[in-house]
Amino acid sequence: MIRFWEYSDFVLGHGKVISGMDAVTDSVKKHKTKLVIVAVDTSEKSKKNIKYVCTNNEVTVIELSTIENLSHIIGKKNKAIIGITDKNFSDGILEKYNRG
Numbered sequence: 001m002i003r004f005w006e007y008s009d010f011v012l013g014h015g016k017v018i019s020g021m022d023a024v025t026d027s028v029k030k031h032k033t034k035l036v037i038v039a040v041d042t043s044e045k046s047k048k049n050i051k052y053v054c055t056n057n058e059v060t061v062i063e064l065s066t067i068e069n070l071s072h073i074i075g076k077k078n079k080a081i082i083g084i085t086d087k088n089f090s091d092g093i094l095e096k097y098n099r100g
Contacts, residue, residue: 016084016085016086016089017074017082017083017084017085018033018082018083018085019074019076019079019081019082019083020079020081021046021049021050021080021081023083024036024050024081024082024083025049025050025053027083027085028050028053028054028057028059028083029053029057031057032085033059033083033084033085034059034060034084034085034086034087034090034091035059035060035061035062035083035084035090035093035094036050036054036059036060036061036062036081036082036083036084037061037062037063037064037065037070037081037082037083037084037093038050038051038061038062038063038064038080038081039063039064039065039066039067039069039070039080039081040063040064040065040066041066041067041080042063042067042080042081043080046080046081047063050081060090060094062093062094062097064097067079067080070082
């Protein structure tokens with residue numbers, strides 16, 4: 001797993017991560033979300049829908065990990081889509097993601 005998740009407890013504890021299609025979509029439309037992470041095993045329909053909303057609101061979307069792993073990281077069940085609302089945390093994730 002990518003090391004930036006080591007900081008997820010701090011970010012989660014301060015309400016900087018949201019999860020679920022409806023909550024993330026809402027947050028993106030309100031321009032509160034800086035980055036959206038979609039599990040690679042998310043349904044194609046859900047991927048298409050969230051990418052459409054993010055593109056229209058200029059929010060970056062990345063595909064990363066599995067539903068099981070993302071859910072475990074954020075401490076919730078069956079979460080395929082998460083939104084990061086903290087700019088510094090989202091920048092750190094993107095930097096590590098782009099490095100491979």
